[in-house]
Amino acid sequence: MSGSTPRRPRRHDPGRRDRLIDAALTVIRERGVAGTTHREIARTADVPLGSMTYHFASLDEVLAEAFTRHAALVARVFDERLSAARDRDAAVEAVISLVSDDLLGSQHDLVLSVELYVAAARNPALRAVTQAWMARSRQALERHFDATTARELDALIEGLVLHSALSTDPMTPGQIRHAIYRYLS
Amino acid sequence: MSGSTPRRPRRHDPGRRDRLIDAALTVIRERGVAGTTHREIARTADVPLGSMTYHFASLDEVLAEAFTRHAALVARVFDERLSAARDRDAAVEAVISLVSDDLLGSQHDLVLSVELYVAAARNPALRAVTQAWMARSRQALERHFDATTARELDALIEGLVLHSALSTDPMTPGQIRHAIYRYLS
DNA sequence: ACATCATACGTACAAGCGTACACATCAAAT
DNA sequence: ATTTGATGTGTACGCTTGTACGTATGATGT
CATH class of the missing domain: 1.10.10.60 (Homeodomain-like)
Structure with a gap:
């Protein structure tokens, strides 16, 4: 009973x-x-x-903490992948794997990132989270590429991932590789 | 009185x-x-x-119609800029101007686009709007570039604009130009 | 002049929201 | 054993929301 x-x-x-x-x-x-x-x-x-x-204290506080955690998790993956690379060729492969496996692998987390962008556009507190995150991923890339290349590569990655995730016809790992190699000449 | x-x-x-x-x-x-x-x-x-x-009939219907209109406006700008270009060099300049002047010029409209992406991730009706839009901008690029290049360039543009708009330190027209030229070799 | 009916308006309602707050509980200090 | 204060809980309040719907209006066809 x-x-x-x-x-x-x-x-x-x-x-x-x-x-x-x-x-x-x-x-x-x-x-x-x-x-x-x-x-x-x-x-x-x-x-x-x-x-x-x-x-x-408020729902906004919950959102800010949640996004901070998400950003930290993604940034950690960036760091791990890139710090394991020992020369530039390995770094390029690391970037390709990062995009193909980690970012595109989990559709969910991608949408989460875009949600963060939008939220950040309205909420200054979240804006700081987004920027810290961007700075960190760019910094990870700067281990292997010069500052300008790092920034441009970061943007390219963002675009590839976003485009891919929203398309019914996402890019294959081969296409990702092609785009990145082409950019890096 | x-x-x-x-x-x-x-x-x-x-x-x-x-x-x-x-x-x-x-x-x-x-x-x-x-x-x-x-x-x-x-x-x-x-x-x-x-x-x-x-x-x-519902608020969703209003949103869908609003986003459809926004997408049509942006797509029109793409078409106009690119159809005016007569050779490949002019097309490249058109793309640069498109990003620097039209897309980055109006911060507001950029956020609008990202909002659409997020909304589309949850709402299948809006997803169709986003995809039609992407297809159309890619098609505009295909007037001057092969299909693969068009797709990759489209993604690069997306990334540059997004990154720029959310950063406190947006990219200058010169930096945009540099990135696009580098990709197009 | 009149009837008709698509269009426009004002108001009401149920549902869900963020938040506040009084009360319960229990670990640790005395 | 008793006190105490941090921690956890349940409930209620005021507000905004999407939507429905009865009524008012006036252009149009006769």
């Missing part, structure tokens, strides 16, 4: 704030920023609504 | 639907898709709220 209602035995769990940020990312991925609400995040993380206002 | 309340003498005006779509575009530019509501559009166009539900 006893409590058939699934109890919520979760008093005092440290790291709940972290889980909420992860839940927020999940919700943004699935429903977009527009569909991201306190209630939806709480439901996803299986915590009561009140928990949101306890841990965050 | 008489009626200090500004009257609304606007019975029977044909083309109101069109004006509403324009007003919607204005609102999207200024407040983003998230801040676009029936009431805000009505206020901008100076028509009563009821007029919205009379002319459009």
Whole structure:
């Protein structure tokens, strides 16, 4: 008999704030920023609504933290891939793999990035997140390319990924490789 | 004395639907898709709220029509610039001017495009609009470049514009030119 | 002059939202 | 054992939203 209602035995769990940020990312991925609400995040993380206002001052704060985490994750992948390359040829291959495997591999995360761009266009706090992220990926590229090339290459990558992700007919790894090689002459 | 309340003498005006779509575009530019509501559009166009539900079945329909119009406007600029070019060199200059002057010139319209991308990621109806638009700009490029080059160049343009628009330190026309020339070897 | 009916208007409503806040709970300090 | 204060919970409020719908209006065909 006893409590058939699934109890919520979760008093005092440290790291709940972290889980909420992860839940927020999940919700943004699935429903977009527009569909991201306190209630939806709480439901996803299986915590009561009140928990949101306890841990965050506002919904904007949640969004900012979620995007910061997303940016950090993507930036880390950039760093790892590029720091493993030991010469320029390897760096070029790393970039191609980055685009083909990491960025285009997970459609979800790409949309997340574009959502961040849009949100940043309206919200100055998020703008800082976007810029820090851009700066970091450019910096990773500068390990192997001069500053101008890094910037242009970064833009090309952005365009290829965006174009690809929104098209019904995404670019194949071979086409990605072709475009990058052509740019790098 | 008489009626200090500004009257609304606007019975029977044909083309109101069109004006509403324009007003919607204005609102999207200024407040983003998230801040676009029936009431805000009505206020901008100076028509009563009821007029919205009379002319459009839903808010999504308004958004779709607004984005379609935006896409058509941008595509037209592409066509005009590129059809005026008579040889490949002129086409390259046209592309550079397109990016530097038309796209980067109006910050607002750029954000509008990115908003469309995001909206398209969630809404299949808008996805069709985005794709038709992409197809058309690629087709304009194909007047002067082979299909592969057109696609890659289109992506590069997208990346340059996006990157530039979101950066505190946008690219100068000179930098745009440099990037495009480098890609086109 | 009159009837008709597409067009336009104002208002109301249910749903969902962010946020506030009083109360419950429990780990740690005394 | 008792106190205390941080942490967690449930509920309620005020607001905005999309949309529906009954009524008003006036151009048009007769």
